Amino acid sequence: MDRVAVLGAGSWGTAFAKVLADSGTDVVLWARRAEVADAISTGRVNTDYLPDVVLPANLTATADADEALDGARAVVLAVPSQTLRGNLAGWRPSLPPGATLVSLAKGVELGTLKRMSEVVREVAGVPEDQVAVVTGPNLAKEIAAEQPTATVIACTDHDRAVELQHACSNSYFRPYTNVDVVGCELGGACKNVIALACGMAAGMGFGDNTMASIITRGLAETARLGAALGADPLTFAGLAGLGDLVATCASPLSRNRSFGERLGRGDSLARAQEAAHGQVAEGVKSCSSIRELAARHDVDMPITEGVHQVCHEGLDPRVLTAALLGRERKAERQ
Numbered sequence: 001m002d003r004v005a006v007l008g009a010g011s012w013g014t015a016f017a018k019v020l021a022d023s024g025t026d027v028v029l030w031a032r033r034a035e036v037a038d039a040i041s042t043g044r045v046n047t048d049y050l051p052d053v054v055l056p057a058n059l060t061a062t063a064d065a066d067e068a069l070d071g072a073r074a075v076v077l078a079v080p081s082q083t084l085r086g087n088l089a090g091w092r093p094s095l096p097p098g099a100t101l102v103s104l105a106k107g108v109e110l111g112t113l114k115r116m117s118e119v120v121r122e123v124a125g126v127p128e129d130q131v132a133v134v135t136g137p138n139l140a141k142e143i144a145a146e147q148p149t150a151t152v153i154a155c156t157d158h159d160r161a162v163e164l165q166h167a168c169s170n171s172y173f174r175p176y177t178n179v180d181v182v183g184c185e186l187g188g189a190c191k192n193v194i195a196l197a198c199g200m201a202a203g204m205g206f207g208d209n210t211m212a213s214i215i216t217r218g219l220a221e222t223a224r225l226g227a228a229l230g231a232d233p234l235t236f237a238g239l240a241g242l243g244d245l246v247a248t249c250a251s252p253l254s255r256n257r258s259f260g261e262r263l264g265r266g267d268s269l270a271r272a273q274e275a276a277h278g279q280v281a282e283g284v285k286s287c288s289s290i291r292e293l294a295a296r297h298d299v300d301m302p303i304t305e306g307v308h309q310v311c312h313e314g315l316d317p318r319v320l321t322a323a324l325l326g327r328e329r330k331a332e333r334q
């Protein structure tokens, strides 16, 4: 692939731009703030998000989105899920015709309850097969440090996914393709909510049995939602499902897990938000949209429901623990 635009120079946008560049693809990275673009262009470092990482020479940066988009074969959208619609609406007039639009965001939009690829299709006015999603166990800091990882590129157009796969394969990053966009996106969005629950458990001092139980039952409720929305059940056993759940729920680098940990230790939502220093913990908003999506499809998601209540209705995580343990007994696969 000749040239790719990455729009959003936060943690993952910058790390993914480096992955593309290290794979031999020329990249132009758009940063919202001119000083971030300048620091990358002159010092080869994104001082705000990845200060210890030297970025390769075939990665250039600009604060001018039109310049980044000019002639791009693929456009990677690396902004938070709740701002994606607004950001993309501004970029729409400059999107190169036919370019693959790639979402890195893991969330479900509040209000519309749409997945990110649905938002992209709607705002950009492109067909389903022009939109791809990158998701999986991908903690930006580890990838920027070139630690080995796998990922999934989901697109209903297999050939498009393969083209992108070639553009971002290198010695430390191994992408697989998948045509189940629905399942891959739900896996990525729901694991943030489950990671909040794991963080809460850690904050309350619980250990590995509790974590494993939350991860496994979290996967069960994610798969139930997936079944209702037409996802392939096997996707949830893959990188976008179990893979991302394990990475996010276990890692101190995860913003969702860290956010949950603060709530579990007794911090208020406001204090936890303050400590996050503007970095997105997507699950805090997505717990509400996923809960609503589940209700619309009559799917039982008790952990998601509980996380929503802790984050937005002031429920004490200890009360949530008791409520989850006290639910009606049932068979594991019911």
Ligand SMILES: NC(=O)c1ccc[n+]([C@@H]2O[C@H](COP(=O)([O-])OP(=O)(O)OC[C@H]3O[C@@H](n4cnc5c(N)ncnc54)[C@H](O)[C@@H]3O)[C@@H](O)[C@H]2O)c1
Residues within 6 Å of the ligand: 008, 009, 010, 011, 012, 013, 014, 031, 032, 033, 049, 078, 079, 080, 081, 083, 087, 104, 105, 106, 107, 138, 139, 140, 141, 278, 279, 280, 282
């Ligand atoms: N950080 C990771 O390890 C990681 C890994 C995989 C997926 N993701 C997903 O990628 C998406 C982006 O995450 P990130 O880690 O790069 O986030 P981030 O907070 O580090 O960066 C977000 C970027 O979006 C830009 N932006 C543009 N318009 C914005 C607006 N209106 N409000 C806020 N920011 C705006 C910011 O300037 C910033 O550069 C999220 O959906 C996240 O779940 C993150």
Ligand SMILES: O=P(O)(O)OC[C@H](O)CO
Residues within 6 Å of the ligand: 106, 136, 137, 138, 139, 140, 192, 195, 244, 247, 248, 253, 254, 255, 256, 257, 280, 281, 282
């Ligand atoms: O830091 P988090 O919690 O947004 O998680 C980052 C990635 O999504 C992990 O795959």
